[in-house]
Amino acid sequence: MNKPRHKGPDMRKIVILTGAGISAESGLGTFRDEGGLWSQHRIEDVATPEGFARDPELVHRFYSARRQQAAEAQPNAAHLALAQLEQRWAGEVVIVTQNVDGLHEAAGAHNVLHMHGTLGGALCAACAHQWQAPMEMTLETTCPACGAQQARPDVVWFGEIPYHMEEIISHLEEADLFASIGTSGQVYPAASFVQEAAANGADTVELNLEPSEISRAFGVRHFGPATEIVPKWVEGLLTGGNA
Numbered sequence: 418m419n420k421p422r423h424k425g426p427d428m429r430k431i432v433i434l435t436g437a438g439i440s441a442e443s444g445l446g447t448f449r450d451e452g453g454l455w456s457q458h459r460i461e462d463v464a465t466p467e468g469f470a471r472d473p474e475l476v477h478r479f480y481s482a483r484r485q486q487a488a489e490a491q492p493n494a495a496h497l498a499l500a501q502l503e504q505r506w507a508g509e510v511v512i513v514t515q516n517v518d519g520l521h522e523a524a525g526a527h528n529v530l531h532m533h534g535t536l537g538g539a540l541c542a543a544c545a546h547q548w549q550a551p552m553e554m555t556l557e558t559t560c561p562a563c564g565a566q567q568a569r570p571d572v573v574w575f576g577e578i579p580y581h582m583e584e585i586i587s588h589l590e591e592a593d594l595f596a597s598i599g600t601s602g603q604v605y606p607a608a609s610f611v612q613e614a615a616a617n618g619a620d621t622v623e624l625n626l627e628p629s630e631i632s633r634a635f636g637v638r639h640f641g642p643a644t645e646i647v648p649k650w651v652e653g654l655l656t657g658g659n660a
C-alpha cells in the first residue's frame with residue numbers, strides 16, 4: 418500500500434544498495450565481470466559452508482588475500498559521494514551493501530548495513546562469538562571467547578541467511594527513493610529489493626557500468642563508471658532533488 422508522501426523532495430528517505438562495481442575502481446575485483454573472482458575460484462570451493470568444511474585452509478587463504486587487498490584499497494569518488502550525500506541530505510540515507518570491504522566507512526559513511534558480512538570480521542563456528550579478524554586468519558586462529566580454533570570469516574556464504582534482513586525490509590518499505598549501484602542483480606535477496614521498494618511507492622534508479630539483469634525494473638538508469646556517474650547523481654540530488 419503506498420503511504421502518503423508529505424515530505425519535501427529533500428526530506429525523502431533514500432535507500433542505496435551497492436555491489437562490487439562500486440569498489441572496482443578502488444582496485445577490488447568484482448565477481449562476474451571478465452576475469453572476476455568467480456572466474457578464478459569456484460564458488461562452491463570458497464564461498465559455501467561445504468567448501469569451508471572440505472578445505473578450510475583454501476578458504477582462509479582466499480579471504481586473507483582479499484582482506485589484505487581491501488585493507489590497502491582506498492575509497493573512490495563514488496564512495497565519497499555517497500558519504501557526502503549521507504552528510505548533506507536532510508532526509509535519511511541508508512547504504513545496504515553486498516560488499517565485504519570497508520570502503521563506505523573509510524569514505525565517511527556511517528549508516529551502512531553489510532548484508533553479506535565483512536572481511537574485517539571473524540566468527541567462531543563453535544560459539545558464534547564475533548571479533549575483529551586478524552589480517553591472516555588460519556586454522557590456528559583462536560576464539561577469544563571460547564578458545565576454540567574454529568574461526569571463519571564473518572561473511573555470508575551461499576546458502577546462508579544474509580545479515581540485517583528485517584531492518585533492510587523495513588527500510589525498503591519506507592524508502593522514497595531506491596538506488597542500486599554497481600551490482601549485476603544476479604544474487605537474491607538483494608536483487609529483489611528494487612521490486613520491494615517500488616511496490617511501496619519508491620522511485621527507483623540504477624547506476625551501473627552497463628545494464629544489469631534487473632535493469633528493466635528501474636524507473637531511471639545511468640550507465641558508466643561509478644566514479645563518474647555517482648558523483649553526478651549525488652550532485653543532481655543535492656542541487657535539485659532529481660533522481
Ligand code: APR
Nearest residue numbers: 436437438441447448449515599600601604625626642643
Ligand atoms: N562502475 C560501475 N559499475 C561497475 C564497474 C564500475 N567501474 N565495474 C563493474 N561494474 C558493474 C558490473 O557491470 C556488474 O553489473 O558491477 C557489477 C558487478 O557485478 P558482480 O560481479 O556480480 O558483483 P555483485 O553484484 O556485487 O555480486 C553480488 O554475489 O558472489 C556474490 O557475495 C557476492 O556480494 C556478492 C554478490
